[in-house]
Amino acid sequence: MPDLGRAALVTAFLLLVYALVAGSFAAWRGRRRLAASAQNALIAAFGATVVATVVLLVALARHDFSFTYVAEHTSRELPLGYTLTAFWGGQEGSLLLWLLVLCGYSVAAVLTARRVGREVLAWVVPTLGLVGTFFALLLVFVASPFTTQVAPADGAGLNPSLQNPYMAVHPPLLYLGYVGLTVPFAFAIGALLARRTDERWIVQTRRWTLAAWAFLGVGQLLGAHWAYVEIGWGGYFAWDPVENAALMPWLAATAFLHSVMIQEKRGMLKVWNVLLVVLAFDLSLFGTFLTRSGIIQSIHSFTQSSIGPWFLGFICLITAGSLGLIFLRLPLLRAKTRLESLVSREATFLYNNLLLVALALTILWGVVYPLLSEAVTGEAATVSKPYYNFFLHSFGLPLLLLMGIGPLVAWRRASLRALGRTFLWPLSAAAAAGAALLVAGAGSSRVGVIAYTFSVFVLASIVLEFARGTSARRALGGVGWLGAFSSLVARNRRRYGGYVVHAAVVLLAIGVAGSSAYQTVREARLHPGDSMTVAGNRLVFRGFEAKTESNHRAIRANVDVYRGDKYLGRYRPGKNQYFAEDQVSNEVSIRHDLLTGGDLFLIADQVNADGSVDLKALQKPLVNLLWLAGLVFVGGSLIALWPDAREERRLAERYEGAAVRV
Amino acid sequence: MSVALVVGALLAIGSVVLVAAPFLREPAPTDDRLLSPDAAQQRRLAVAEERDRALAALKELEFDHRTGKVSDDDYRELVGVLRQRAAETLRAGG
Numbered sequence: 001m002p003d004l005g006r007a008a009l010v011t012a013f014l015l016l017v018y019a020l021v022a023g024s025f026a027a028w029r030g031r032r033r034l035a036a037s038a039q040n041a042l043i044a045a046f047g048a049t050v051v052a053t054v055v056l057l058v059a060l061a062r063h064d065f066s067f068t069y070v071a072e073h074t075s076r077e078l079p080l081g082y083t084l085t086a087f088w089g090g091q092e093g094s095l096l097l098w099l100l101v102l103c104g105y106s107v108a109a110v111l112t113a114r115r116v117g118r119e120v121l122a123w124v125v126p127t128l129g130l131v132g133t134f135f136a137l138l139l140v141f142v143a144s145p146f147t148t149q150v151a152p153a154d155g156a157g158l159n160p161s162l163q164n165p166y167m168a169v170h171p172p173l174l175y176l177g178y179v180g181l182t183v184p185f186a187f188a189i190g191a192l193l194a195r196r197t198d199e200r201w202i203v204q205t206r207r208w209t210l211a212a213w214a215f216l217g218v219g220q221l222l223g224a225h226w227a228y229v230e231i232g233w234g235g236y237f238a239w240d241p242v243e244n245a246a247l248m249p250w251l252a253a254t255a256f257l258h259s260v261m262i263q264e265k266r267g268m269l270k271v272w273n274v275l276l277v278v279l280a281f282d283l284s285l286f287g288t289f290l291t292r293s294g295i296i297q298s299i300h301s302f303t304q305s306s307i308g309p310w311f312l313g314f315i316c317l318i319t320a321g322s323l324g325l326i327f328l329r330l331p332l333l334r335a336k337t338r339l340e341s342l343v344s345r346e347a348t349f350l351y352n353n354l355l356l357v358a359l360a361l362t363i364l365w366g367v368v369y370p371l372l373s374e375a376v377t378g379e380a381a382t383v384s385k386p387y388y389n390f391f392l393h394s395f396g397l398p399l400l401l402l403m404g405i406g407p408l409v410a411w412r413r414a415s416l417r418a419l420g421r422t423f424l425w426p427l428s429a430a431a432a433a434g435a436a437l438l439v440a441g442a443g444s445s446r447v448g449v450i451a452y453t454f455s456v457f458v459l460a461s462i463v464l465e466f467a468r469g470t471s472a473r474r475a476l477g478g479v480g481w482l483g484a485f486s487s488l489v490a491r492n493r494r495r496y497g498g499y500v501v502h503a504a505v506v507l508l509a510i511g512v513a514g515s516s517a518y519q520t521v522r523e524a525r526l527h528p529g530d531s532m533t534v535a536g537n538r539l540v541f542r543g544f545e546a547k548t549e550s551n552h553r554a555i556r557a558n559v560d561v562y563r564g565d566k567y568l569g570r571y572r573p574g575k576n577q578y579f580a581e582d583q584v585s586n587e588v589s590i591r592h593d594l595l596t597g598g599d600l601f602l603i604a605d606q607v608n609a610d611g612s613v614d615l616k617a618l619q620k621p622l623v624n625l626l627w628l629a630g631l632v633f634v635g636g637s638l639i640a641l642w643p644d645a646r647e648e649r650r651l652a653e654r655y656e657g658a659a660v661r662v
Numbered sequence: 663m664s665v666a667l668v669v670g671a672l673l674a675i676g677s678v679v680l681v682a683a684p685f686l687r688e689p690a691p692t693d694d695r696l697l698s699p700d701a702a703q704q705r706r707l708a709v710a711e712e713r714d715r716a717l718a719a720l721k722e723l724e725f726d727h728r729t730g731k732v733s734d735d736d737y738r739e740l741v742g743v744l745r746q747r748a749a750e751t752l753r754a755g756g
Contacts, residue, residue, distance in 0.1 A: 004666035036684035044677035119698035
């Protein structure tokens with residue numbers, strides 16, 4: 001079996017090298033059959049990668065510890081579900097997942113590329129081949145999941161933090177996001193190499209970019225929820241370098257999704273858009289590098305390894321090559337139109353782009369600076385929460401405000417009178433909310449009040465957009481309110497799906513502000529019968545109970561929670577002692593209050609020999625809005641992604657009319 | 663081991679056949695050039711994109727005016743320019 005896995009990976013590597021070399025030659029010399037052959041090599045590489053994937057999954061399911069990877073990441077007592085998810089629990093397996101997803105995306109994107117010319121597609125294939133070759137090379141020569149050994153009696157087991165249902169969805173979703181950004185990158189580079197800087201590459205990759213961005217967003221939120229319920233420190237995002245690594249490409253892709261609309265509507269920002277696509281892809285590679293190289297100590301970085309220099313070399317190659325190509329094609333990327341006014345929809349998009357990129361780059365600096373300082377001085381500097389929070393407040397709050405301003409401003413230019421009319425209701429709502437918050441005593445956090453006030457402004461502007469749009473559509477006649485509303489959304493899914501995503505971001509902002517700026521934390525050592533109070537809740541410790549499961553021993557502190565005289569239930573924070581892994585994990589207990597959106601979060605920090613517990617209790621107001629935001633985000637993304645027959649007809653007409661391959 | 667051998671052999675043969683398929687299907691084609699749009703087609707494409715952009719801008723202006731984002735004065739000033747541009751691109755597209 002390991003031989004089959006190795007052979008499949010070598011086959012995939014050779015096919016991808018062929019797609020790169022033969023594809024480049026075919027595109028350069030204009031050879032039709034060779035270009036088709038290179039494209040088929042991508043399809044065959046996908047097949048070979050599927051075979052390698054199946055081999056590893058079978059080895060995991062069989063507990064075949066002669067595979068070093070299986071022995072290092074699973075044990076006999078590990079439940080089957082977690083045994084299979086160990087596929088991406090280590091470096092080699094997750095690199096294989098990268099390659100599998102990349103080949104899958106490549107095949108799907110190339111086979112459905114109807115809107116882009118053959119001359120562009122001919123260059124897209126070797127670009128995808130280049131990225132695939134790099135990952136296949138790592139898997140064949142540097143970090144193979146198919147190395148073998150004399151099988152030990154049992155494996156080392158899986159990191160306890162990874163033994164969680166989220167393990168089944170969070171990493172694959174993040175990978176669908178990270179890897180998905182290769183598609184717009186490959187088409188942008190293909191278009192530049194083919195000297196075709198028209199809109200076709202954008203039209204072709206619109207949905208791929210949106211899908212990758214949505215996967216990355218949902219993946220991060222699921223990761224946050226995983227951290228919240230599993231890691232046991234009472235938070236959901238810690239500015240961990242690897243969390244930042246997923247956030248940065250998402251921010252760059254968010255900027256691109258906005259600025260690309262300016263190119264579509266006004267023919268502007270062509271250089272900026274290709275730069276953003278390259279930046280997003282570079283950051284996704286950098287994210288994989290951070291996660292998998294072990295260069296940074298994090299819960300995500302499982303091992304020190306030798307793949308770091310390879311990744312750095314590849315990132316440098318991609319960056320230098322892409323920038324050089326953009327520079328060479330600058331004459332083709334010049335815009336024919338200019339920004340008409342600094343108060344217009346396109347101007348607000350531009351401001352949003354500058355803030356998003358600034359935020360991504362400051363986060364990048366926060367991640368890179370400790371590495372650079374360690375390389376230069378031998379000591380790693382620490383970039384901690386205050387640094388990130390400063391820039392989150394400096395760039396994030398204006399971004400939040402712009403989400404409300406943008407939809408209210410017309411394209412091209414807006415007069416003061418029109419602005420006064422459209423801003424009246426959202427501004428009034430925001431001012432009323434701000435005043436009410438101050439009266440209610442929320443002024444203890446200035447940032448919190450600003451975030452809530454801006455959030456109300458954005459929500460009001462979104463509601464107003466839907467209301468005015470529906471009203472305008474209804475005024476055209478023939479339909480009722482519901483018909484006008486559905487027609488409004490159906491005719492411009494990207495815009496109204498985008499507004500729903502904005503609403504999700506507002507919920508996120510409210511949840512983050514509430515659960516961080518207004519949270520209450522209490523800690524106490526309690527003996528059985530002792531109690532403590534947090535945010536009006538009385539917690540009474542009743543003693544421990546212990547239980548032995550197949551792969552761990554669980555100890556739980558029984559804590560009864562009362563509000564006044566009302567008994568709210570028994571909660572059981574504690575610890576798990578994993579046998580094979582010889583590790584202890586924190587198991588938190590959370591009381592959700594769906595009415596207020598807040599949580600009472602209990603951590604048994606220390607289980608003491610004298611029968612006492614060091615209990616930490618956090619009251620986190622509005623934290624559940626974060627998870628609600630995830631659902632709204634998915635809804636908005638689906639609306640934006642949903643196929644639009646009218647748009648398809650229009651595009652077909654455009655390209656058929658121009659007699660360009662459709 | 664035998665299953666692995668069979669799967670490996672099938673993978674190798676299948677890959678080679680798939681990669682060679684374009685050459686096997688057309689061993690001696692009359693034309694093996696990768697066609698790309700000529701200058702006239704590229705010009706038509708650029709005009710079609712410009713036409714769609716102009717028409718979309720006009721629709722957007724109408725909608726922004728109806729929803730109150732564009733004042734009557736701004737609308738009157740902009741609509742003429744946009745209509746003229748849309749007409750030009752329609753004429754240029756034939």
